[in-house]
Structure formats: C-alpha cells, structure tokens
Amino acid sequence: MTKRIYAQSVEDVLADQKTDLEGLTTQEVTERTEKYGLNQLSEGKSKSMIQKFFDQFKDFMIIVLIVAALIAASSGEVVDAIIIMLVVVLNAVFGVFQESKAEEAINALKEMSTPNANVKRNGQIEIVKSEHLVPGDIVLLEAGDVIPADLRLTQIASLKIEESALTGESVPVDKSLLLLEDEDAGIGDRHNMAFMNSNVTYGRGEGIVVGTGMDTEVGRIAGMLNSADEMKTPLQENLNQLGKTLTILILIIAVIVFFVGLQNGDNSVIDMLLIAISLAVAAIPEGLPAIVTIILALGTQKMAKRNAIVRKLPAVETLGSTDIIASDKTGTLTLNQMTVEKLFINNELVDADKVETNLDNPLYQVMSFSNDTKQTSEGELIGDPTETALIQYHLDHGLNVTELLAKEPRVAEVPFDSERKLMSTIQKNTDHTFFVAVKGAPDQLLKRVTRYIENGEIKAMTDAQLDHIMANNHDMATQALRVLAFAYRQIDAIPETLDSETVENDLIFAGLVGMIDPERPEAAAAVHEAKKAGIRPLMITGDHRDTAEAIAVRLGIVEAGQHEAIISGSELDDLSDAEFENKVEQYSVYARVSPEHKVRIVKAWQKKNQVVAMTGDGVNDAPALKSADIGIGMGITGTEVSKGASDMVLADDNFATIVFAVKEGRKVFSNIQKSIQYLLSANLGEVLTLFVMTMMGWSILAPVHILWINLVTDTFPAIALGVEPAEKGLMSHKPRGRKSNFFSGGVMPSIIYQGILEGAITLFVYWLALTYPVHMGDKLIHADALTMAFATLGLIQLFHAFNVKSIHGSIFNRNIFKNVTFNWSILASFALLAATILIPGLNKMFHVSHLDIYQWGIVLAGSFSIVVIVEIVKFIQRLFRKNK
Numbered sequence: 001m002t003k004r005i006y007a008q009s010v011e012d013v014l015a016d017q018k019t020d021l022e023g024l025t026t027q028e029v030t031e032r033t034e035k036y037g038l039n040q041l042s043e044g045k046s047k048s049m050i051q052k053f054f055d056q057f058k059d060f061m062i063i064v065l066i067v068a069a070l071i072a073a074s075s076g077e078v079v080d081a082i083i084i085m086l087v088v089v090l091n092a093v094f095g096v097f098q099e100s101k102a103e104e105a106i107n108a109l110k111e112m113s114t115p116n117a118n119v120k121r122n123g124q125i126e127i128v129k130s131e132h133l134v135p136g137d138i139v140l141l142e143a144g145d146v147i148p149a150d151l152r153l154t155q156i157a158s159l160k161i162e163e164s165a166l167t168g169e170s171v172p173v174d175k176s177l178l179l180l181e182d183e184d185a186g187i188g189d190r191h192n193m194a195f196m197n198s199n200v201t202y203g204r205g206e207g208i209v210v211g212t213g214m215d216t217e218v219g220r221i222a223g224m225l226n227s228a229d230e231m232k233t234p235l236q237e238n239l240n241q242l243g244k245t246l247t248i249l250i251l252i253i254a255v256i257v258f259f260v261g262l263q264n265g266d267n268s269v270i271d272m273l274l275i276a277i278s279l280a281v282a283a284i285p286e287g288l289p290a291i292v293t294i295i296l297a298l299g300t301q302k303m304a305k306r307n308a309i310v311r312k313l314p315a316v317e318t319l320g321s322t323d324i325i326a327s328d329k330t331g332t333l334t335l336n337q338m339t340v341e342k343l344f345i346n347n348e349l350v351d352a353d354k355v356e357t358n359l360d361n362p363l364y365q366v367m368s369f370s371n372d373t374k375q376t377s378e379g380e381l382i383g384d385p386t387e388t389a390l391i392q393y394h395l396d397h398g399l400n401v402t403e404l405l406a407k408e409p410r411v412a413e414v415p416f417d418s419e420r421k422l423m424s425t426i427q428k429n430t431d432h433t434f435f436v437a438v439k440g441a442p443d444q445l446l447k448r449v450t451r452y453i454e455n456g457e458i459k460a461m462t463d464a465q466l467d468h469i470m471a472n473n474h475d476m477a478t479q480a481l482r483v484l485a486f487a488y489r490q491i492d493a494i495p496e497t498l499d500s501e502t503v504e505n506d507l508i509f510a511g512l513v514g515m516i517d518p519e520r521p522e523a524a525a526a527v528h529e530a531k532k533a534g535i536r537p538l539m540i541t542g543d544h545r546d547t548a549e550a551i552a553v554r555l556g557i558v559e560a561g562q563h564e565a566i567i568s569g570s571e572l573d574d575l576s577d578a579e580f581e582n583k584v585e586q587y588s589v590y591a592r593v594s595p596e597h598k599v600r601i602v603k604a605w606q607k608k609n610q611v612v613a614m615t616g617d618g619v620n621d622a623p624a625l626k627s628a629d630i631g632i633g634m635g636i637t638g639t640e641v642s643k644g645a646s647d648m649v650l651a652d653d654n655f656a657t658i659v660f661a662v663k664e665g666r667k668v669f670s671n672i673q674k675s676i677q678y679l680l681s682a683n684l685g686e687v688l689t690l691f692v693m694t695m696m697g698w699s700i701l702a703p704v705h706i707l708w709i710n711l712v713t714d715t716f717p718a719i720a721l722g723v724e725p726a727e728k729g730l731m732s733h734k735p736r737g738r739k740s741n742f743f744s745g746g747v748m749p750s751i752i753y754q755g756i757l758e759g760a761i762t763l764f765v766y767w768l769a770l771t772y773p774v775h776m777g778d779k780l781i782h783a784d785a786l787t788m789a790f791a792t793l794g795l796i797q798l799f800h801a802f803n804v805k806s807i808h809g810s811i812f813n814r815n816i817f818k819n820v821t822f823n824w825s826i827l828a829s830f831a832l833l834a835a836t837i838l839i840p841g842l843n844k845m846f847h848v849s850h851l852d853i854y855q856w857g858i859v860l861a862g863s864f865s866i867v868v869i870v871e872i873v874k875f876i877q878r879l880f881r882k883n884k
Contacts, residue, residue, distance in 0.1 A: 319665025684755025
C-alpha cells in the first residue's frame with residue numbers, strides 16, 4: 001500500500017476507494033477486476049514443458065547413460081548408441097508426463113479449496129471466492145475467518161485477529177477504529193487494519209478492501225518467497241534414500257562385473273564398460289519416486305471426486321494406517337440441518353409446531369436477537385446451524401424477524417465462546433432503554449437467572465422451579481434433542497465494560513428450545529465398516545451427555561446402556577494426563593467438551609502408538625488438527641483456519657467420506673507396495689542374470705537388451721499397478737500399524753525370492769538353449785541363447801506383474817483382468833518387446849536372432865513358470881499363517 005491508510009478516517013478511505021458502506025455494484029466490480037486483476041498471490045513462474053524435459057537430463061544415472069552412448073558411438077557401435085539415446089529420450093518423456101500429471105492433480109485440488117468471503121455488493125450480502133475481491137469491496141468478518149485481503153476496519157465487535165504470519169506475535173491483537181497518529185507505525189501497531197492471511201480469533205467486524213493480491217502486506221512476503229526451492233515430502237525423501245542405498249550396492253556389483261568380465265578375456269574394455277553401465281542404470285529404480293508421486297496424485301484425484309480433498313500428498317499413504325477416527329458429531333455424523341422440535345415455554349413442554357407464536361413473547365424475541373444469522377439476497381440463511389434453525393422456525397411461522405431487528409437494532413454484544421457457552425446481545429428499545437438477550441447452555445445460563453416468566457407474569461426463581469426446568473431439559477436431551485436456554489433483562493444504559501460479569505446477570509428465564517440434528521443415513525453403515533476394518537470411531541461433541549449418548553447408540557458407536565464409555569469435559573478436566581492415558585481406551589464418546597480437549601485426546605491415543613485422524617471445523621480446533629496424524633477439516637462448516645491446519649478437507653462434511661478416504665488410502669499404500677515389489681524384484685532379477693553370466697564366463701546380454709527391457713517392462717506396468725482396484729477384504733484387515741513401511745507385510749522377502757527366481761529362470765532358459773541347441777554352429781547357438789534369455793527376462797517380468805496384484809492372495813481368486821489400464825500396459829510392453837525379435841531390421845539393431853516355435857515355447861513356458869511357482873509359495877504361506 002502506497003498510502004498510509006491507517007492514518008486516515010473511514011470517510012476518507014471510502015472516498016479514496018470510491019465506495020460506500022453498502023458496497024460496490026456489479027458493474028464497479030467488473031471494472032475493478034479488469035484494472036486490478038484477481039486477488040491472488042503470484043506463485044512464481046512455472047516451468048515450461050521444454051524446461052521440464054531438459055530437467056530430466058540432470059539426473060546422475062541419465063548422465064551416465066549419455067556417456068555410455070558416446071562411448072558406444074566412438075567404438076563404432078552407432079546402432080547401440082542410437083538405441084541408448086532413444087531410451088534416454090523416452091525416459092525423459094515419461095518423466096515429464098508423470099510430473100505434469102502430479103502437478104495437474106495438485107493444482108485441481110488447490111482450485112477446489114479456494115476460500116470464500118462474505119461481502120456486501122449491491123446493498124446485499126453475497127458469498128464470493130476471495131480471489132474475486134477488488135479494492136472498495138466491503139467484507140464482513142467473524143471468528144474463524146481468514147482475512148481475504150488487506151482491509152481498513154469500519155465496524156468491530158470485540159474483534160481480535162492473530163497476525164503471527166506477519167508479525168511473529170502469536171497473541172491475538174485487539175482491533176479498534178481509532179486513527180493512528182504515527183504515520184510510520186509498524187504492522188503490529190496498525191490496530192485499525194486487518195491483513196490478508198491473518199486469522200479472526202474472536203468477535204466480528206467489517207472492513208473496506210484497500211489492497212488485493214501482490215499489493216497486500218503478505219503479497220510483499222510472497223514476492224520474496226517465489227524464488228525459494230520447493231521442499232520434498234518425507235515420502236519422497238524416504239524413496240530417494242532408498243534409491244541412494246541401492247545405487248551404492250549396485251555400483252559395487254557393476255564394478256565387480258566389469259573386472260570379472262575383463263578377466264574372462266572374451267570382452268573388450270569398452271564392451272565391459274557399457275555392460276557395467278547398463279547394469280547399473282537398469283538395476284537402479286530411478287523412476288520410483290516419480291511413479292510413487294503419480295500414484296499418490298491419482299489417488300488424490302479419485303478422493304476429490306468423492307469429496308475428500310487431500311492437501312498434502314503423503315497424507316494419502318498415512319490415511320491407510322489410521323487406527324482411530326475422532327469425529328465431531330454435528331454435520332459429520334449428522335446432517336447439520338437443525339430443526340426446532342420442542343419448546344419449553346410458559347412453564348410447559350410442547351411440540352414446536354403446536355404452539356401459537358408471537359414476537360411479543362420474550363422467548364421469540366431472544367431467539368431473534370441473540371443470533372448472528374445473516375440472510376443473502378437469494379434468501380439463504382448463513383450462520384451456525386442452531387442459529388439458522390431458530391430464524392428458520394420464525395420464518396416458517398410467519399414471524400417478521402427483519403422488521404423486529406430494524407425496530408430494535410443491536411448496539412452491543414458479548415460474543416459466544418466455548419468456555420462460558422453463552423452469547424449475549426444488547427438491543428435498543430423504542431423507548432431508549434435496552435433489552436439484553438442471552439442464549440446458551442442451560443446449565444450455564446440457569447446459574448445467572450433470578451426470575452422466570454410464565455404467561456406474561458414474572459416470578460422469582462426457586463429450587464423447585466429450577467428442578468422442573470432441568471427435568472424438562474433432561475427429557476429433551478434423552479430424545480437426542482439439542483437444548484438451548486434463553487433469558488433476558490431490561491437495562492437503562494449500556495455497561496461501560498462489556499463482559500459476562502456485567503451483562504449476563506440477574507436474568508429472567510424465558511424458556512428452552514429443543515432441536516434435532518438427525519444422523520446421516522449413511523453414517524451408521526460407515527461406523528460399522530470402520531469397526532470391521534479394526535478402526536475405532538470416537539464421537540466428540542459439545543452437546544449434553546444424554547444427547548451424545550442417544551446419537552452414539554443410534555450410530556452404533558456405543559451399545560445401549562454403555563454409560564462408562566462416555567466422558568464429559570468436566571470429568572476429563574478432573575483427570576491428569578497420566579490418568580487419562582491409562583483410561584483412554586475406555587472412552588468412545590466425549591460430551592460437553594471444548595476444542596482444547598481434542599489435543600489431549602489425540603496425544604493420549606498417540607501415546608498408545610495409535611495413528612489418529614481428527615476432524616475439526618473451528619479456530620480452536622487448529623492445534624488438534626496439527627497434532628493429529630491426519631487432520632481433517634470441514635469444507636462446508638469449517639473455518640479457513642481449520643482448513644489451513646488440515647491434511648485433508650471434507651467437501652461434504654460427511655463421516656462416510658472419511659471411511660472412504662481411509663479405504664482409498666489403504667488401496668494406494670497397497671498399490672505402491674505392489675509397484676515397489678514389481679520394480680525391485682525385476683531389477684534384482686536383471687542384476688543376478690548379468691552377474692552370474694559374467695561369473696560363468698558366458699556371453700553377456702548387451703546394454704541395449706537390458707535398457708530396452710527396463711524401459712518397456714518397468715514404466716507401463718508399474719504405473720498401471722498404481723490404479724489397481726482394491727483387493728477383496730481390504731477393509732476387513734486391521735490397520736497395519738505406525739511402524740509399518742513399504743517393505744512390511746512380507747514385501748521384502750517376496751522381493752528377494754522373486755528376484756532370485758526371475759534370474760534363475762532366465763539363466764536356466766539360457767543354459768537350456770546352449771545345451772539343447774536348435775541350430776548348429778557356435779555363433780548361432782550363442783545368438784539363440786542370448787535371444788531366448790533376452791525374451792525370457794522381459795516376458796517373465798510381464799507375467800510377474802500379475803503375481804504382484806496380490807502379495808499373499810491367489811490371482812486366480814479374483815478378476816485378474818479387471819484393471820483395463822493394466823491389461824493395455826502389458827499388451828503394449830509385450831508388443832514392444834516382441835517387435836525387437838520379430839520385425840526384420842529391428843532384430844539386427846538389437847543383436848537378436850529369429851526364434852522357432854520350439855524356442856518360443858521354452859521362452860513362454862519358462863516365463864509363465866514364475867506364476868506357477870509364486871502361486872505355490874503363496875499357497876504354502878497361507879497354510880502356514882492359517883495354522884500359526
């Protein structure tokens with residue numbers, strides 16, 4: 001901002017921005033969007049396709065391959081050099097494709113999670129994406145919002161904003177409308193301003209947009225960050241570390257192969273150098289990080305289609321190991337569509353649709369006044385579900401709330417907070433006195449009442465009357481109704497200090513309202529599926545204990561009469577951390593708890609070595625969401641603060657979506673395991689084949705053979721395994737545990753024995769071709785043997801791809817051809833492999849000979865034998881586990 005707006009009056013800022021407090025018109029917004037652009041921070045220049053392509057050549061192993069091609073060309077092997085360079089280029093193309101697919105997935109998710117802002121336009125309140133804000137817009141703020149642009153505040157009500165992203169100060173700042181005399185005031189001292197990407201932690205307010213996009217304070221910081229390098233995820237780091245370890249081991253083997261090959265005397269230094277290089281490049285899974293990234297990205301896309309927006313790729317993998325799902329009740333396990341069902345009015349409990357409504361009754365007045373619901377120009381009610389239910393009830397019964405609020409406007413308030421569980425407003429009466437309207441939790445509100453009203457008569461509150469009220473409150477709560485209490489009083493002047501002590505005392509009890517938020521139809525089935533999968537669902541709610549128990553029983557989270565599984569917030573406060581950790585497995589329902597309790601719940605379960613997924617939608621939920629292994633924000637009711645702290649956001653706020661995401665996470669983890677098992681066992685087979693050939697003094701597969709096998713059999717099937725359908729019974733297994741990794745569950749032993757098996761079968765076919773030749777003459781015999789070994793080593797990997805569809809299960813117990821992508825990848829790889837042998841001209845380039853039917857029969861039988869042998873091993877493993 002070029003002007004010191006914080007030193008100007010609101011009137012001057014309005015004039016400067018050419019706007020007023022009713023907001024801009026549609027035409028003005030259009031004109032200003034053309035002038036200022038979208039309200040977005042620049043993300044720096046993205047790499048072009050050409051840049052991404054050439055970046056692929058920075059990899060160490062690709063540089064080694066290019067050197068190999070130059071050596072081959074200089075030694076007269078021009079065809080080999082061309083093929084090696086072809087492999088290099090194709091690898092680069094695949095790398096660009098994988099990188100682009102992952103970026104597309106992530107960018108699509110960013111677009112889906114763009115935050116919204118409440119803004120005044122054309123004199124009406126509208127909800128717009130924050131990127132469409134322009135200077136001069138009037139933005140409405142409330143607790144939980146992320147400030148969408150730089151604002152000059154025009155109205156505030158106990159407004160506090162946390163600005164640590166800009167100032168480093170974590171304590172929220174109290175805002176005011178006072179002009180600042182110091183025109184050089186620092187950001188932290190500009191109390192009449194609100195800055196983009198800071199968080200409203202308390203109260204409400206309005207402000208004029210005075211800076212958007214890169215013209216904001218945070219935009220200046222973004223400009224400095226654009227040049228920063230992107231950090232790798234922990235998952236990518238682990239895979240890179242695996243790649244480095246394998247590189248060292250295989251380079252040692254390559255050196256041994258090089259010197260042993262020279263000792264045999266049949267190969268030149270150039271030949272052995274090329275073979276050693278091809279061995280190293282073929283055996284190292286340099287494409288594994290990219291393949292894992294694209295599998296994760298494809299998983300996020302599928303989740304996004306089912307309303308689970310994953311913000312951090314590694315979270316997909318972590319989801320699959322979830323042991324505990326701690327879920328908010330309202331809106332996640334229930335519909336979040338509160339409706340008024342019962343009223344306790346005039347000292348009796350009645351059905352809400354069977355009572356005569358009248359705005360002269362204090363109960364209906366308090367329901368209207370102590371309420372932050374807003375109505376859009378389209379008639380949509382915006383606000384807390386319990387508050388919108390109260391207004392909807394008025395509208396359904398023909399009560400003119402708008403007229404009442406206009407006649408008796410709000411002039412002050414004490415906003416709701418989760419500690420005292422009350423909200424109060426002060427309305428100006430037509431006679432210039434003031435009406436205090438208080439609503440909140442019955443147990444908290446009744447502590448502050450001294451009288452009650454019955455049929456227009458105000459009476460003194462007695463213990464018997466309190467018992468009568470609480471009995472009716474309990475009656476409604478046991479029916480799973482959410483109960484709010486309402487009270488009021490008349491005062492002559494607004495207190496100088498607006499807090500609970502000065503405002504919420506000496507109240508007149510007006511009545512109770514019971515509301516129901518029915519459970520989602522699919523929630524009970526999702527709870528059952530989670531339990532079947534060994535996942536323990538927990539329900540967390542601020543509701544009364546009886547309400548929480550009733551809903552939990554209906555959902556199947558607890559059994560009827562299982563009272564010991566329910567704990568209240570006050571009871572939790574009475575337990576030390578050590579006591580709670582010892583008892584945490586006893587509790588499945590947390591009632592009357594505040595968001596701060598969630599951190600204790602998360603940490604207690606984590607001390608039990610459990611992987612915890614935690615949902616949250618409020619500002620105070622952010623610490624728990626960050627502490628949890630998987631923080632899950634609410635896309636509909638959630639604040640921008642809670643979404644920002646989350647690993648995943650539910651676009652539909654639905655518990656069933658969490659269970660689906662866990663299932664998808666398990667599938668993604670399983671598929672990554674399959675890709676790793678497939679790639680590493682294939683690479684091990686190649687290494688052993690070349691190593692033993694060298695040690696035995698046999699003719700060795702040429703570099704073009706290994707490189708071509710690696711290209712056509714690694715890339716397509718490995719990616720296709722990443723989209724393999726979930727195995728049957730995936731959600732009947734217990735969570736795999738916190739300490740598991742991609743080599744757990746029998747994957748590492750499978751890699752070893754299957755890799756040895758691939759190499760052994762290939763060497764056996766080579767030996768068989770030498771021992772029982774079809775053609776005569778040493779040169780032809782060796783040419784046939786090498787060709788058969790080449791074909792076997794390639795085909796055996798394609799057949800083995802079917803084996804890894806299930807680590808322990810038989811592939812014949814499932815529809816092995818269900819994955820169409822996999823089928824086409826196998827056919828494409830087979831065609832590319834076979835073409836080098838069958839197509840005249842290509843076979844000369846690849847130094848292979850034509851094979852007859854007998855020889856092809858041996859190749860196919862040998863290749864397919866890995867399916868038979870692995871099936872036998874799996875069968876024995878299953879018998880062993882069954883009898884264990």
